Amino acid sequence: MTVIVTDTGFGPDTWTAGYQDDTALDLTSDTDPVLLVDRLAAQVQMIRIDFPSFADGRGFTIARQLRLSGYKGHIRAGGHVIADQYAMARRAGFDDVEISDQLAARQPEEQWLARANWQQHDYQARMRGAAPASA
Amino acid sequence: MARIFTPKVVTANALIEGDVIYLTADDHWSRDLAQAELITDEAHAQLRLLKAQSQVATIVGAYLADVKPGDNGPEPTHFREDFRRTGPSNYAHGKQEAEANV
Amino acid sequence: MYKYNDFDTAFVTERNAQFRAQVARRIDGSLTEDEFKPLRLMNGLYLQLHAYMLRVAVPYGSLNSAQMTQLALLAEKWDKGYGHFTTRQNIQFNWPKLSDVPDMLDALAEVGMHAIQTSGNTIRNVTSDHFAGAAADEIEDPRPVAELIRQWSTDHPEFQFMGRKFKIAVGAAAEDRAVLKAHDLAVRIVQNATGETGYQILVGGGLGRTPMIGQVINDFLPRADLLPYIESVVSVWNQIGRRDNKYKARIKITVHEHGIDDIRARVAARFALIRPSFTGADQELLSEIKTHFAAPNFRSGSTETYGAAYKADPVFRAWADTNLAEHRNETHAIVTISIKKHGATPGDASADQMRAMAELAAKYGYDELRISHQQNVILPHVHKSDLPALHARLKQHDLATANIGLISDIIACPGMDYCALATARAIPVAQQIATRFDALKLEHDIGHLQIKISGCINACGHHHVAHIGILGLDRAGVENYQITLGGDATWTANIGERAGPGFAYDEIVPAVERIVTAYLDLRTDAEETFLETFRRVGMAPFKAALYPEAVKKVA
Numbered sequence: 183m184t185v186i187v188t189d190t191g192f193g194p195d196t197w198t199a200g201y202q203d204d205t206a207l208d209l210t211s212d213t214d215p216v217l218l219v220d221r222l223a224a225q226v227q228m229i230r231i232d233f234p235s236f237a238d239g240r241g242f243t244i245a246r247q248l249r250l251s252g253y254k255g256h257i258r259a260g261g262h263v264i265a266d267q268y269a270m271a272r273r274a275g276f277d278d279v280e281i282s283d284q285l286a287a288r289q290p291e292e293q294w295l296a297r298a299n300w301q302q303h304d305y306q307a308r309m310r311g312a313a314p315a316s317a
Numbered sequence: 318m319a320r321i322f323t324p325k326v327v328t329a330n331a332l333i334e335g336d337v338i339y340l341t342a343d344d345h346w347s348r349d350l351a352q353a354e355l356i357t358d359e360a361h362a363q364l365r366l367l368k369a370q371s372q373v374a375t376i377v378g379a380y381l382a383d384v385k386p387g388d389n390g391p392e393p394t395h396f397r398e399d400f401r402r403t404g405p406s407n408y409a410h411g412k413q414e415a416e417a418n419v
Numbered sequence: 420m421y422k423y424n425d426f427d428t429a430f431v432t433e434r435n436a437q438f439r440a441q442v443a444r445r446i447d448g449s450l451t452e453d454e455f456k457p458l459r460l461m462n463g464l465y466l467q468l469h470a471y472m473l474r475v476a477v478p479y480g481s482l483n484s485a486q487m488t489q490l491a492l493l494a495e496k497w498d499k500g501y502g503h504f505t506t507r508q509n510i511q512f513n514w515p516k517l518s519d520v521p522d523m524l525d526a527l528a529e530v531g532m533h534a535i536q537t538s539g540n541t542i543r544n545v546t547s548d549h550f551a552g553a554a555a556d557e558i559e560d561p562r563p564v565a566e567l568i569r570q571w572s573t574d575h576p577e578f579q580f581m582g583r584k585f586k587i588a589v590g591a592a593a594e595d596r597a598v599l600k601a602h603d604l605a606v607r608i609v610q611n612a613t614g615e616t617g618y619q620i621l622v623g624g625g626l627g628r629t630p631m632i633g634q635v636i637n638d639f640l641p642r643a644d645l646l647p648y649i650e651s652v653v654s655v656w657n658q659i660g661r662r663d664n665k666y667k668a669r670i671k672i673t674v675h676e677h678g679i680d681d682i683r684a685r686v687a688a689r690f691a692l693i694r695p696s697f698t699g700a701d702q703e704l705l706s707e708i709k710t711h712f713a714a715p716n717f718r719s720g721s722t723e724t725y726g727a728a729y730k731a732d733p734v735f736r737a738w739a740d741t742n743l744a745e746h747r748n749e750t751h752a753i754v755t756i757s758i759k760k761h762g763a764t765p766g767d768a769s770a771d772q773m774r775a776m777a778e779l780a781a782k783y784g785y786d787e788l789r790i791s792h793q794q795n796v797i798l799p800h801v802h803k804s805d806l807p808a809l810h811a812r813l814k815q816h817d818l819a820t821a822n823i824g825l826i827s828d829i830i831a832c833p834g835m836d837y838c839a840l841a842t843a844r845a846i847p848v849a850q851q852i853a854t855r856f857d858a859l860k861l862e863h864d865i866g867h868l869q870i871k872i873s874g875c876i877n878a879c880g881h882h883h884v885a886h887i888g889i890l891g892l893d894r895a896g897v898e899n900y901q902i903t904l905g906g907d908a909t910w911t912a913n914i915g916e917r918a919g920p921g922f923a924y925d926e927i928v929p930a931v932e933r934i935v936t937a938y939l940d941l942r943t944d945a946e947e948t949f950l951e952t953f954r955r956v957g958m959a960p961f962k963a964a965l966y967p968e969a970v971k972k973v974a
């Protein structure tokens with residue numbers, strides 16, 4: 183089982199359609215976002231990007247490219263994402279994070295909620311002069 | 318048969334202080350290499366290393382270091398371990414300072 | 420000097436609170452060591468051979484006297500009374516305890532400093548020309564642009580877990596004093612034919628295992644495009660850079676494998692996507708930042724006391740000849756304080772010395788100090804009439820060594836004395852070379868000669884771009900030192916050429932002496948520097964001097 187982390191804390195997975203049909207994509211971290219944009223059909227509503235290790239930060243770049251290319255659907259970070267990366271994920275354009283029960287037990291809800299203030303102290307938003315990419 | 322096993326000690330750094338430490342035969346961590354358990358059996362070495370690595374709240378970066386038996390306990394075979402045991406050569410800091418204070 | 424605004428202060432306070440919590444979570448088991456390590460690294464905390472090491476950023480090498488005084492406090496309160504200035508304009512403390520580091524970071528925040536992104540696979544502390552704002556040969560002060568990049572790169576959500584580190588340097592002068600061509604990305608402020616100011620961008624430079632010289636990816640970038648362009652470069656690399664082998668992860672390898680034209684095209688495509696998200700706020704911020712770097716009101720007045728002391732006092736004269744550089748205001752000079760006393764550890768300053776330098780900056784230097792990549796400290800603006808008094812004070816604190824640019828002004832990394840990655844010592848080699856040439860009383864006669872020493876292939880000591888580079892290796896369990904000749908860290912950047920087999924620890928100083936003796940014989944006159952002589956005569960005569968045995972055998 184997994185836990186979905188949002189700005190309000192832990193919750194269950196409400197995406198029930200799975201990743202088999204063409205409304206949802208399950209992506210690996212070495213996906214080329216440029217090629218992906220060409221593939222993005224209108225019906226895609228959910229994109230999950232895998233973090234095989236928390237040290238593999240390519241997913242952040244993929245999410246941001248999707249947002250900059252105009253994708254407005256849901257983007258989820260799944261796999262080994264740690265609480266300390268929650269703000270980065272949100273700023274890069276992810277809507278939520280999916281973690282294992284085991285990780286949720288080791289890094290409980292309050293450690294994630296501590297980063298729910300991701301819209302504050304954001305140098306890049308200041309530089310761009312616009313709201314963060316996902317807003 | 319297997320190649321000859323070079324004797325080992327289990328060494329790491331203390332989590333809070335960062336000091337170089339060595340695992341003793343009675344399961345303590347000593348700052349003095351001479352106090353370390355000299356391990357001459359490969360299987361036993363792996364067991365001791367696993368035991369050390371499980372102590373995540375006290376130590377960091379445990380590994381097996383080559384040593385040779387000496388008159389006063391284990392001694393380093395490589396200059397890197399000699400520096401770890403002693404401290405830097407440009408100041409009498411680290412272990413050298415501790416010794417100067419006793 | 421840049422002064423934190425409320426946003427910066429709130430950011431650093433929040434970040435320090437996060438790190439304090441991360442330390443607690445490491446101790447209570449919420450974070451594994453594997454997870455904690457990148458978090459502590461992105462806050463400047465390493466684990467070295469004997470202890471932790473905290474690397475504090477001195478952004479683009481600029482600091483004021485209050486900041487320098489605070490560094491002295493850190494050295495005294497939480498370390499062993501000294502700090503080590505590095506080639507990347509940082510200062511390292513070698514002995515902090517993990518549990519003290521959050522307090523050290525809070526103390527730094529009090530004076531507008533931090534250790535963020537001084538390590539880890541992030542965009543590192545932005546470096547710049549250590550004479551910025553004072554040099555006679557610059558188009559403009561490069562520090563506002565460096566500060567803009569510092570803010571943009573700080574906590575950048577996309578770039579905290581990259582394949583490897585990413586180093587940026589900014590320069591704006593005719594002479595390159597920031598080793599721009601050895602950086603992952605270099606920004607050079609330039610003017611085009613119509614007199615418009617913009618940026619030349621280089622990528623793919625780096626030292627380490629595979630040294631490479633940066634290449635021009637954009638010859639003239641309009642000012643408003645800088646941040647989106649850099650963001651595009653880092654974004655492209657973060658996506659396609661290799662993650663299978665850490666020695667092939669730096670952008671220099673990506674550029675090498677794909678070719679500069681392919682990278683340029685990818686960056687252009689990404690730039691088209693990113694550019695519209697910048698609405699111009701960064702340019703307003705840049706104008707605001709610039710006001711912090713307005714030049715001080717340079718004093719006028721007679722420089723007679725300087726001329727008189729120069730004539731009368733040979734010790735002062737020797738110091739003035741080596742340690743002063745031309746200032747853009749002719750009544751002023753740029754003073755380099757040598758942190759390379761013969762026989763001392765290059766780059767190490769005691770708390771007392773830091774405090775003295777802070778005081779002198781406040782008294783004679785418009786409150787400004789700089790750290791150079793050559794591991795020295797600079798007072799960028801000193802009125803010439805104050806130089807004799809300044810020199811006298813420096814002498815009292817063992818800070819008046821007259822050797823800038825000379826053979827004893829050696830760059831040395833921490834090496835095996837501190838560094839967990841080292842394969843040999845670097846510091847004692849530097850100490851012995853400096854002591855030896857001081858005893859020979861030859862160094863002023865030898866003139867400009869840079870020796871740079873690294874304790875392993877990572878090349879933190881810049882040995883590749885030294886006139887005489889020394890690389891310490893481990894050969895079958897003993898220290899062995901390889902020599903390279905003819906490296907160059909300026910606009911004419913060049914990777915030094917290996918001279919031949921390495922030397923044992925006790926042979927390396929005599930080997931360097933043989934090279935220098937050969938140079939003294941070979942040079943046309945005292946005006947020809949070591950590098951010029953090397954370029955004229957090539958490796959052969961130096962090789963013959965280094966390996967006399969081999970020559971005999973052939974003969």
Ligand code: HEM
Pocket residue numbers: 465467472504505506507511583584586601624625626627628665669831832833837838839840877878879880881
């Ligand atoms: C003491 C702990 C240090 C560690 C563990 C360390 C580690 C490293 C590593 C692994 C590299 C190679 C990176 C790569 O090519 O991907 C490197 C490069 C470098 N480091 Fe250090 N370093 C240390 C200290 C220093 C110091 C004291 C300085 C300045 C004196 C410094 C400045 C540099 C520079 C300039 C480079 C090479 C330039 C480049 O290609 O990035 N480092 N360091």
Ligand code: SF4
Pocket residue numbers: 832833834835838839840841842873874875876877878879880
């Ligand atoms: S060159 Fe090697 S030994 Fe020297 S500081 Fe860098 S990593 Fe350590």
